[in-house]
Structure formats: C-alpha cells, structure tokens
Amino acid sequence: MSGLLLELGALGLQEDHRGLHFEIDQDGPIVSGDPRSWTPPLPKNPDQELELRAWFDGKREREQLLADLKACLHGIAPAPLALTLKPIAQQDWNATWKAGFEAFSLSKRLRVVPSWTEEAQPAATTALRLDPGLAFGTGTHFTTAGCCQLLDSLLESWSGPRPNVLDVGTGTGILALAALALGAKRAVAVDADPQAISAAAENAAENDLVDRIELYQGGPESAPAEQFPIVFANLIAPVLIDLADSLCSRLAPGGGLIISGILCHQEKAVVDCFAQRHLDQEQRLCDDEWVALLLRCTREHGP
Numbered sequence: 001m002s003g004l005l006l007e008l009g010a011l012g013l014q015e016d017h018r019g020l021h022f023e024i025d026q027d028g029p030i031v032s033g034d035p036r037s038w039t040p041p042l043p044k045n046p047d048q049e050l051e052l053r054a055w056f057d058g059k060r061e062r063e064q065l066l067a068d069l070k071a072c073l074h075g076i077a078p079a080p081l082a083l084t085l086k087p088i089a090q091q092d093w094n095a096t097w098k099a100g101f102e103a104f105s106l107s108k109r110l111r112v113v114p115s116w117t118e119e120a121q122p123a124a125t126t127a128l129r130l131d132p133g134l135a136f137g138t139g140t141h142f143t144t145a146g147c148c149q150l151l152d153s154l155l156e157s158w159s160g161p162r163p164n165v166l167d168v169g170t171g172t173g174i175l176a177l178a179a180l181a182l183g184a185k186r187a188v189a190v191d192a193d194p195q196a197i198s199a200a201a202e203n204a205a206e207n208d209l210v211d212r213i214e215l216y217q218g219g220p221e222s223a224p225a226e227q228f229p230i231v232f233a234n235l236i237a238p239v240l241i242d243l244a245d246s247l248c249s250r251l252a253p254g255g256g257l258i259i260s261g262i263l264c265h266q267e268k269a270v271v272d273c274f275a276q277r278h279l280d281q282e283q284r285l286c287d288d289e290w291v292a293l294l295l296r297c298t299r300e301h302g303p
Helices: 002-007 062-073 093-099 142-156 174-181 194-206 237-242 244-249 264-275
Strands: 012-017 050-055 104-107 110-114 126-130 164-168 186-191 213-217 228-234 251-263 279-286 290-297
Touching (some): 002 050, 104 142, 110 174, 126 174, 126 194, 142 174, 164 174, 174 194, 174 213, 174 228, 186 194, 194 213, 237 244, 237 251, 237 264, 244 264, 251 279, 264 279, 264 290
Parallel strands (some): 110 126, 164 186, 164 228, 186 213
Antiparallel strands (some): 012 050, 104 110, 251 290, 279 290
C-alpha cells in the first residue's frame, strides 16, 4: 500500500499502529532500525488497526485524488479501508523544527549551538554553530555523538604536529568541523549528496572554518590522493564493509579510523572485516543499540 501511495505521488508517509501509540504510552519502545536490536522487545500489538498517512501536493484536485486512491487501493488491504482526505494549513515547518533543536554537549570539550541562537559557553568548551539544512547529522544521535567523543579523546591526547583528517559521508559537516574545533589542522570532507556539501559549506562559514576545510562530492575516491592520520565515517554497517578497502587505503600507517552507524549485532562482522585489513579495535562506545569504534592501523596500506 505504501508503494502504491508513492506511485500516486505521495510526498511522504507515516505508519501508525494504534495499539503502539507512543503519544499514549510514553514508556513504549522506540521503533527504529533492526527489530532484533529493539530494547525492550516490541510488545504485542493489542490493536490490529493500522493507519497510513500520506501527504500530497495541495494543488491536486481533491475529488480526483480520492477517486484515484480508492481505485488503486481497492482489494489490496485484508480488511475494509476507511479513506479520508483533508487539507493541511500552510505553516513554517522549518521554524517548527527549529523550536525543538536546542544547544547540547556533543563531547567533553565541544558543545553544539544552533546557528540561530546565542548562548554563553561553559568554561573549557568550544561552541560549534550548526544548521542542518536538508543534510543528515545534528549530533543528537548516538552514532554522531559517539564518533565525536572518540575524536575528542584522540585529539586531546595527540602529540606532534596537528593532524589532517578525512570525513567520509560528512552530512552537515559536523564531524569534520568538530575535528577542526578540537585541534585538527585541516579537514577533507566528502559526501555523495550535493545538499550535504551545501549544508557543510554553510556550517563551515558559520564557524569561520572555510579556509581549513575542503569539500568534495562523492565517495572516498573523490578526496585528494593522500593518507590521513585520522579518518572517520559515520555511515551504516553494510556501507562501511563495502568501503573498507577504500577507507583503509586513505589511513596513514599507525592512524586511527573512527566508525559508527553500526548496530550491536553487526559489530562482529564489521570488526572482522577491518581486522582482515590490519586494523585492530582500540576503543569502543555503545548505547545498548549502536556502537562507535576507534580502530588502529597496524600495517601500511597502499595509496
């Protein structure tokens, strides 16, 4: 049914199982990711009724859209369908979202501050001003925070010249900019999404870091042909495994690779994959669902 609604031009979908309505049960589990990782396990749904909400362009003729929906979905559902269509008043969705995004501590020495607010910084912390735009990465998810905490610790204890870093899948640029704020000399950031590159450029400008960051659209191969003492990639486990050779080839001998986007049950496969490429696990952070890892390169890789 979701596929048919998208074929009819739906701009977005929301699935609501009435028996698991979290607005009613605030203690219910968060349903996301792989069902095997849900903690606690998802309770049995006491209500078999399901509601699908689909958003369509308000310029479409309503009666025709309703007729198209009935014709398309007729006979698909195992139970009778109740179709309703109603207009949604225009509002500033961006302002609504911004109202819920507040400053927070991302790591020991770094605090994320929305670019549209002013906040006095606590002592011994650095502010990173951020506007996500349409890109992924505000720092509120554990995978981003975990990477930043590992990065903070690594850079705080760094000896010798300040390192250059490579950020693969930069999103808003949050990790690359965090590295610069925490002491890295230069950051190279890549992302396949042009909107991410645009958001990262704007955030670099907001933090006066434009002259210390290089942005490239694409994968690791789009970055300059060099090796980096620190590489980080907050992606998902299958992509990390696919990019393992490319990530390792960009890591300098003895360098540190920080990765996340890994569910707990995927950790062994990812660790084994990088162990085969001579990267040993040095540090691990976990929130009972996601894992962030610092791996250390133990052998020289080719460019």
